[in-house]
Amino acid sequence: DAGITQSPRHKVTETGTPVTLRCHQTENHRYMYWYRQDPGHGLRLIHYSYGVKDTDKGEVSDGYSVSRSKTEDFLLTLESATSSQTSVYFCAISGSAGGRETQYFGPGTRLLVL
């Protein structure tokens, strides 16, 4: 999985609790992304980062925040988890935003919000 790890790999939590997912890369890539995967929707972008402390919103950012204090780590936080955030979350990285740079994906985190 291209030097990308995600933790935890599985998590069960209750509605209203905060949750933080971690993405760690060893490729020193500039760009990092958080997606969620839901049946019938493919993957949808939540947030992305184009450098340390530089982040921007994706198409489904409501209820999520991110932080990137080091090149290798990109954190996704659900401030107060809801059942609609039950999903599989994927982190991706790329070396640049140019078309010749491909996004490579981590193994995913399966989150269940009860």
Next chain:
Amino acid sequence: AQSVAQPEDQVNVAEGNPLTVKCTYSVSGNPYLFWYVQYPNRGLQFLLKYITGDNLVKGSYGFEAEFNKSQTSFHLKKPSALVSDSALYFCAVRERNNQGGKLIFGQGTELSVKP
């Protein structure tokens, strides 16, 4: 609005037969186009991409895809399917001038190859 459509939720093919997984898109300009494959409980694996040049792109595991600008399509093909090709396939596009390299994904097509 930008969008990607994979019109078939599932494609069934007999082993040894050719396979096609369809993808059409609605994105301004000349986008970059990608195919990814996902095996059960795994992340997405990159298969191939179209950036520019020859409309027929060859990728991993014997897959290829044909870019058709007039039909705004990027169908994935393989001449002879294997049982091990059974997986979930995603088409993705991004605008050529997109800041941040954001991808837009289709909803996925489940490919089932039977012996």
